[in-house]
Amino acid sequence: VGEGCQGNSIVYKSKKAERFHVKMGGPGSGKGTQCEKVVAKYGYTHLSSGDLLRAEVASGSERGKTLQAIMQKGELVPLDTVLDMIKDAMIAKAGVSKGFLIDGYPREVKQGEEFEKKIGAPCLLLYIDAKGETMVKRLMKRGETSGRADDNEETIKKRLDLYYKATEPVITFYTSRGIVRKIDSELPVDEVFGHVAKAIDDLK
Ligand SMILES: Nc1ccn([C@@H]2O[C@H](COP(=O)(O)OP(=O)(O)OP(=O)(O)O)[C@@H](O)[C@H]2O)c(=O)n1
Ligand SMILES: Nc1nc2c(ncn2[C@@H]2O[C@H](COP(=O)(O)OP(=O)(O)O)[C@@H](O)[C@H]2O)c(=O)[nH]1
Ligand SMILES: [Mg+2]
Numbered sequence: 001v002g003e004g005c006q007g008n009s010i011v012y013k014s015k016k017a018e019r020f021h022v023k024m025g026g027p028g029s030g031k032g033t034q035c036e037k038v039v040a041k042y043g044y045t046h047l048s049s050g051d052l053l054r055a056e057v058a059s060g061s062e063r064g065k066t067l068q069a070i071m072q073k074g075e076l077v078p079l080d081t082v083l084d085m086i087k088d089a090m091i092a093k094a095g096v097s098k099g100f101l102i103d104g105y106p107r108e109v110k111q112g113e114e115f116e117k118k119i120g121a122p123c124l125l126l127y128i129d130a131k132g133e134t135m136v137k138r139l140m141k142r143g144e145t146s147g148r149a150d151d152n153e154e155t156i157k158k159r160l161d162l163y164y165k166a167t168e169p170v171i172t173f174y175t176s177r178g179i180v181r182k183i184d185s186e187l188p189v190d191e192v193f194g195h196v197a198k199a200i201d202d203l204k
Pocket of ligand 1: 026029031049050051053070071074075076077078103104106150159
């Protein structure tokens with residue numbers, strides 16, 4: 001789609017001057033919560049790779065069954081599957097979107113490289129940072145009502161391990177490009193959002 005700029009949230013800028021923001025951070029750090037607020041204020045299109053995958057599972061398709069087994073174990077779905085879903089969702093909105101907010105992708109450095117080859121380079125990565133113990137506490141609480149098969153103690157531990165091993169290096173990768181804004185997510189939701197909004201406004 002485009003060319004341009006930088007990702008735990010990443011903002012991409014395309015040839016058409018659309019913007020692509022990427023939001024990253026560990027499971028339960030508050031990405032989804034902050035994305036909703038960004039959508040309300042800036043009107044960007046929110047693409048959560050996890051939500052796209054869960055929609056495929058909910059459809060009951062054969063592919064969804066395979067995905068569910070991977071997600072229940074807290075492992076990563078193959079790169080091409082997620083990238084194709086994001087790309088299709090972006091193409092569907094390309095004409096009408098003010099910009100894209102990509103949540104929970106890339107999960108590993110290789111995914112980031114493929115995203116740039118097929119879609120474009122981001123110009124802002126919002127890194128929503130919370131402590132491991134905070135993320136576990138939030139996810140256990142969310143699990144009381146989320147109905148998500150992966151919000152249980154055993155899978156949460158695996159998701160966190162994989163986050164530190166595979167996903168944190170993505171942040172290091174984009175830090176070297178100077179597009180990362182680290183946001184402290186231990187603060188109350190509205191204060192976190194104040195910092196998120198400032199990072200986005202600073203791009204303008
Ligand atoms: N790019 C992605 C996004 C998600 N997943 C799979 O979907 C699960 C849930 O992803 P997501 O909804 O992004 O959850 P988390 O970031 O772990 O937590 P949260 O919903 O709280 O953001 C992951 O554990 C993983 O199995 C994946 O493989 N690749
Ligand atoms: N105390 C507190 N809780 C939060 C904050 N952000 C999110 N949460 C809660 O933490 C849980 C995980 O948040 P979510 O947005 O789903 O995180 P994600 O996994 O990164 O997408 C939810 O139950 C939220 O209500 C925050 O800034 N402060
Ligand atoms: Mg989420």
